[in-house]
Amino acid sequence: xxxxxxxxxxxxxxxxxxxxxxxxxxxxxxxxxxxxxxxxxxxxxxxxxxxxxxxxxxxxxxxxxxxxxxxxxxxxxxxxxxxxxxxxxxxxxxxxxxxxxxxxxxxxxxxxxxxxxxxxxxxxxxxxxxxxxxxxxxxxxxxxxxxxxxxxxxxxxxxxxxxxxxxxxxxxxxxxxxxxxxxxxxxxxxxxxxxxxxxxxxxxxxxxxxxxxxxxxxxxxxxxxxxxxxxxxxxxxxxxxxxxxxxxxxxxxxxxxxxxxxxxxxxxxxxxxxxxxxxxxxxxxxxxxxxxxxxxxxxxxxxxxxxxxxxxxxxxxxxxxxxxxxxxxxxxxxxxxxxxxxxxxxxxxxxxxxxxxxxxxxxxxxxxxxxxxxxxxxxxxxxxxxxxxxxxxxxxxxxxxxxxxxxxxxxxxxxxxxxxxxxxxxxxxxxxxxxxxxxxxxxxxxxxxxxxxxxxxxxxxxxxxxxxxxxxxxxxxxxxxxxxxxxxxxxxxxxxxxxxxxxxxxxxxxxxxxxxxxxxxxxxxxxxxxxxxxxxxxxxxxxxxxxxxxxxxxxxxxx
Ligand code: CA
Numbered sequence: 284x285x286x287x288x289x290x291x292x293x294x295x296x297x298x299x300x301x302x303x304x305x306x307x308x309x310x311x312x313x314x315x316x317x318x319x320x321x322x323x324x325x326x327x328x329x330x331x332x333x334x335x336x337x338x339x340x341x342x343x344x345x346x347x348x349x350x351x352x353x354x355x356x357x358x359x360x361x362x363x364x365x366x367x368x369x370x371x372x373x374x375x376x377x378x379x380x381x382x383x384x385x386x387x388x389x390x391x392x393x394x395x396x397x398x399x400x401x402x403x404x405x406x407x408x409x410x411x412x413x414x415x416x417x418x419x420x421x422x423x424x425x426x427x428x429x430x431x432x433x434x435x436x437x438x439x440x441x442x443x444x445x446x447x448x449x450x451x452x453x454x455x456x457x458x459x460x461x462x463x464x465x466x467x468x469x470x471x472x473x474x475x476x477x478x479x480x481x482x483x484x485x486x487x488x489x490x491x492x493x494x495x496x497x498x499x500x501x502x503x504x505x506x507x508x509x510x511x512x513x514x515x516x517x518x519x520x521x522x523x524x525x526x527x528x529x530x531x532x533x534x535x536x537x538x539x540x541x542x543x544x545x546x547x548x549x550x551x552x553x554x555x556x557x558x559x560x561x562x563x564x565x566x567x568x569x570x571x572x573x574x575x576x577x578x579x580x581x582x583x584x585x586x587x588x589x590x591x592x593x594x595x596x597x598x599x600x601x602x603x604x605x606x607x608x609x610x611x612x613x614x615x616x617x618x619x620x621x622x623x624x625x626x627x628x629x630x631x632x633x634x635x636x637x638x639x640x641x642x643x644x645x646x647x648x649x650x651x652x653x654x655x656x657x658x659x660x661x662x663x664x665x666x667x668x669x670x671x672x673x674x675x676x677x678x679x680x681x682x683x684x685x686x687x688x689x690x691x692x693x694x695x696x697x698x699x700x701x702x703x704x705x706x707x708x709x710x711x712x713x714x715x716x717x718x719x720x721x722x723x724x725x726x727x728x729x730x731x732x733x734x735x736x737x738x739x740x741x742x743x744x745x746x747x748x749x750x751x752x753x754x755x756x757x758x759x760x761x762x763x764x765x766x767x768x769x770x771x772x773x774x775x776x777x778x779x780x781x782x783x784x785x786x787x788x789x790x791x792x793x794x795x796x797x798x799x800x801x802x803x804x805x806x807x808x809x810x811x812x813x814x815x816x817x818x819x820x821x822x823x824x825x826x827x828x829x830x831x832x833x834x835x836x837x838x839x840x841x842x
Contacts, residue, residue: 294765298726298755305790311339312658312725314753316786323798324352325364325386327783329371330803332382334666337749337782338658349783353386354393361398365390365405372409375596376804378665381418383409388422391433403436407443413452416440417462429470437471446479447503453487454510455535479504498530510536524550534559545570552578557595560585561605564631565614568621583630589637599638600802603678603710604667606631610711615668632710639682642807645814647742648689651680652730654748656696657722659781664802672781672801676747677717679779679801681706683745686807691739696723697754699733726755727788731762731776735769743775745810747801750778750786759788760796775813779806 293303301307301315310316319327328349336342356364368390370376372383387409390402410416416437423433441449453464464487475481479501486507494512498505509530513523523541526532527550534542534551541547548563548570555563560582567573573582585591610628613620659673684690685706692702694717704713730744732755744763752759763776778789781801789796797813799806 294761295757296761298728298753298758302758302761305792308786310751310753310786311784312751312753314725314751315758316750316752316788317790318785319780319787319798320791321352321355321359322367323780323787323800324349324783324785325356325367326371326803327780327800328353329368329382329386330377330665330800331781331783332377332379332665333783334379334381335663337784338661339751339784345783348785349382350385350389352785353389357390357394357398361390361394362401364394365398365401369405369408371803374804375593375598378598378600378667378802380409380411380415382665384415384418385422388419388426391423391436392426399432403432406436407440410440412456413464414456414459416467417456417459420462420467421460434471437467438473441468441471441473441484442476445503446483446501447506450483450503450506451531451533453483454506455533457487483507506530506532506536513541514538520544520546523547527551528553534563542566543570545572548572549578552581557585557591557597558601561597561601564605564609564627565619565621568609568624568627569619573624573627579624579626583626586627586630586634587637589640592634592638593640597634597638598802599635599678599682599804600665600667600670600675602631602635602638603675604670606635606710607669607674607714628709628711635678635710636682636685636706639804639807642682642686643811644686644688645811646689647687647814648740649683649687649691650730650734650739650741650744651683651690651692652744652746653677653680653692653694653702653717654696654725654727654746654781655694655717655720655722656725656751658725658749658751660722662782664781672747672749674714674717675801676779676781677704677713678710679747679806680704680745681710681713682807683810691741693730693733694720695726695729695733696721697726697729698723699729724754725752727752728755728757728759728762731759731766732757735762735766738770740770740772741774742772743777743810743813745777745779746788747779747781748788749782749784750780750788751784752788760790760793763796777810777813 296302298314306317307315308318333345333349334342336345368383368386372380387402387405391399394402410419457463468484468488475484482504498508509526509532513526520541523537524546531554537547548567549572552567552572572578608614610623612623653676655673660671664670664672664675680692684692692704694700694702704716727746727748730746734741767774776789776796778787778798779801780798787798789798799809
């Protein structure tokens with residue numbers, strides 16, 4: 284009868300079979316997991332994206348799958364979909380804005396009339412820069428026609444932008460990905476409300492015939508003059524540096540000829556936005572600016588200012604990617620090399636923790652479990668070079684380890700290893716240590732099985748995974764229930780999804796289990812929420828002002 288028992292037993296089911304009576308479906312690895320609902324998929328897509336695909340799906344296949352899930356959300360509740368897109372984009376919860384722009388283009392194309400209007404109304408909130416707007420134009424161009432509604436929304440985008448910031452955008456990126464401000468102005472025909480705006484639109488559409496010796500009287504337009512002036516033959520690096528200082532020229536407006544000059548880079552660095560600073564640390568080192576102790580101190584101060592990080596919507600994953608590339612002294616693809624400055628790597632390390640904002644301790648005991656199986660070593664999270672789900676998991680775990688006093692970190696594939704990593708180590712060393720772990724098959728039940736066997740006390744198991752589990756003799760949720768029964772601890776399971784796929788090891792019917800998204804900056808707060816640690820009025824605090832309600836489960840009364 285043992286062969287019958289294997290299928291009938293709801294307490295112990297091998298992972299290559301579904302647990303009887305549950306909603307489990309086959310995952311991509313030949314095991315069984317719970318399907319996540321479309322709203323969770325939407326969140327995963329908005330935060331993690333589908334660039335570079337996954338171990339199991341190409342970039343195109345994974346994107347198409349996610350687009351279908353977003354389409355189902357739009358059908359079910361278009362306005363909620365738009366609200367969710369706006370919430371993730373506007374609070375800077377995602378490493379990249381592209382998935383939000385893509386989803387907004389879908390809502391502006393596929394939705395009901397009300398949904399399409401809501402999506403177009405949200406255009407300036409989601410597409411904050413010219414580059415965002417170009418991406419939106421490119422996506423939406425393939426999805427629908429340029430009717431009056433769409434043209435009107437683009438015209439309103441231009442009209443609502445203050446002249447100063449529109450001039451800055453136009454100077455920074457005149458065109459991207461086959462779209463330019465000129466194209467969009469011709470399509471949208473915004474009516475300039477005043478003379479300065481008329482001049483700016485004219486310059487964007489047709490350029491200027493000649494450059495005067497002195498800048499335009501209108502201060503907001505002077506940056507355009509400065510950009511044209513920098514391009515004139517015979518201009519020296521010294522003059523370019525002066526133009527940068529006086530008129531706030533961004534790096535993109537500096538002719539290539541001057542981009543190896545330390546004078547020019549010093550001028551840029553004085554007022555460089557934080558996101559640009561992260562991208563340019565290698566160049567600043569290579570051209571010698573960061574040899575200077577004073578500039579090192581300046582950069583350190585900028586990078587570790589929590590208030591500025593938040594205001595600039597600097598995402599922890601951008602910091603992590605910058606740190607990884609900078610510390611290794613060469614680009615992922617490019618030919619350039621540099622000698623990393625230790626102080627700058629330290630500053631990036633501090634910036635990573637600071638960029639998650641103020642995360643409060645729950646006081647609970649955690650087992651942080653990193654899935655280091657083969658599939659986790661493939662693909663880059665949100666397309667960030669070199670940041671695989673495996674490496675990203677380690678960084679996410681460190682955030683919780685740094686906040687919570689009582690944590691135990693383990694890694695698993697088909698066997699489990701205790702990891703001696705800690706937030707006191709520098710992040711690049713931790714990443715190296717985790718990169719070097721052996722790959723293998725996947726058994727996501729191991730953290731719970733191990734804790735039961737070794738009497739490790741835990742209020743929560745946090746598993747960082749793609750939920751493509753298949754190897755174990757017992758399902759993760761069954762191993763958790765056994766742990767609860769044997770220890771009497773009402774332990775929770777928090778699944779940190781690291782790939783935008785359709786699976787989770789968490790049982791949606793169990794109130795003590797939670798699906799969160801890796802690298803969503805709201806994730807640490809959601810973990811606290813599961814324990815009821817954060818009181819209602821704290822939720823108003825940025826950057827977690829708008830939390831996705833889909834994550835809120837009722838807590839169980841007993842195990
Ligand atoms: Ca795997």
